Amino acid sequence: MQGMKRYAVYYAPPAGEFASRAARWLGRDAEAGEMLPHPEAGFDVAALTAEPRRYGFHATLKPPFRLAEGCDIAGLHAALQDLAAGLAPVSLDGLTPARIGRFLALIPEGETAALQAFAAEIVTRLEPFRAALTPAEVARRRPDTLTPRQRELLAQYGYPYVLEEFRFHMTLTDGTPGAEQAMGFVQDWFAPVLPRPFEITEICLFGEPAEGPFRLLHRYPLSGASAARKR
Secondary structure, three states: OOOEEEEEEEEOOOOOHHHHHHHHHHOEEOOOOEEOOOOOOOOOHHHHOHHHHHHOOOEEEEEEEOEOOOOOHHHHHHHHHHHHHHOOOEEEOEEEEEEEOOEEEEEEEOOOHHHHHHHHHHHHHOHHHEOOOOHHHHHHOOHHHOOHHHHHHHHHHOOOOOHHHOOOOEEOOOOOOOOHHHHHHHHHHHOOOOOOOEEEOEEEEEEEEOOOOOEEEEEEEOOOOOHHHHO
């Protein structure tokens, strides 16, 4: 886990049919570190999935960050262990393909209040490990296109789409022409494996090496008690 230029905390599905089919779609398994053949779709899946392939199949919980001065990976690992021990698993009705702006993603179905609170806890608890954004990093977020609240979140948490602006999604395509035309194939490709209910039972630490794409470094099982169990 040493030597990464950035880290991130993601949800990534455990080994199984869902994870395998998603890796095939993107053409890469971020946990095994293997490139995979794309499905035969009648269009260029590789071109359509270049950006999400670099990050691996995931949903962002704590966006990519550089470690703050005085922090190290051992401390981050210990913090994630403690965090996961206190977080309860989250259960949702399921996942469904949807268009978000110019790209396709899997989004949750049903009530998401528990998921919103779960993601907010991760963002805020791990904030001491995040180095402040450089001016160049701020500029890449194009703050002039953001709402006033999103600019506040960017300044405070290094990312504009956290807390109440957070929307859980698992990206499937780039925002390139052709994404919308792929919806029919995406629906058919994922339909046999979409989990119902969809349960988040662990969080994952991803790392971005100096050269190469993000990879999954460690999984942390969630072992906190749910509200129902506490009663």
